[in-house]
Amino acid sequence: MSSELPDFVREAAEVTVTAGSRVFGQGDRAENYLLVTSGSVKVFARSDEGREVVLYRVAPGEMCTLTTACLLGRxxxxxxxxxxxxxxxxxxxxARFADLLDESPEFREFVFASFSGRLNEIMQRFERLVLASVDKKLAGYLLERADEHGVVHATHENLALEIGSAREVVSRHLKALESRGLVELQRGRVRILDEAAVQALT
Known part of the structure; x- marks a missing residue:
């Protein structure tokens, strides 16, 4: 993977974070421009009641949108x-991030193109979370996260957190989808049985 990265990223320090460890917290200052090369980082906000709302994930080859915004806006x-x-x-x-923005057209293009693309994805997710029905949000998430066998490894509680709903509501909608033959519910996972029908819900 590293050989595919731009020189200015490949030459940066490599940071390893173990599963479950905090990458940054609310109120922290952004100290580094981060680009994930392996693994997955979940970025989320908390409601006043303490409920998590997932904003987006950072996958290999992607940068963290909030980190970029915080660095640019200080x-x-x-x-x-x-x-x-x-x-x-x-x-x-x-400090090096600021210097590279001034000195390197390649770096500027990389940063702003990545930022723009991720921002569009976040806005689409926000629209789904706020405006879409539970069925539409749930169907979209299942399709997005299903593996090659059509299986999503998540509890009803996890799914509720991901789509900004309550566990009881998600469970009710999943059971309705199962009764229609669209999915199969198993402990800790959901298997999509009729991908076309689930797609039609989005």
Whole structure:
């Protein structure tokens, strides 16, 4: 993977974060421009009641949108991030990040193109969370996270957190989908049986 990275990223320090470890917390200052090279980082906010709302994930080859925004605006993080699995990232210190923006057209293009693309994805997710029905949000998430066998490894509680709903509501909708033959519910996972029908719900 590292050989495919731009020089300015490949030359940055490599940081390893173990599964479950915090990458940053709400109120922290952004100290490095981060680009994940392996693993997965979940970025989320907390409601006043303490419920998690997942904003997005950072996969290999992607940068953290909030980190970029905080570095550009010199502001603190408004959300939190944890490594979902053992993860590795390249870290460009904030001072070096500012220098590269001034000195390197290639770096500027990389940063702003990545930022723009991820921001569009986040806005689409936000629209789904706020405006879409539970069925539509649930169907979209199942399709997005299903593995090659059509299986999503998640509890009803996990699914509720991901789509910004309550566990009881998600359970009710999943059972309705199961009764229609669209999915099969198993302990800790959901198997999609009729992908076309689930797709039609989105």
């Amino acid at each position: 502001t603190s993080y408004p959300a939190e991030a944890v490594a979902e699995v053992d993860s590795v990232a390249r870290a460009v210190p904030a």
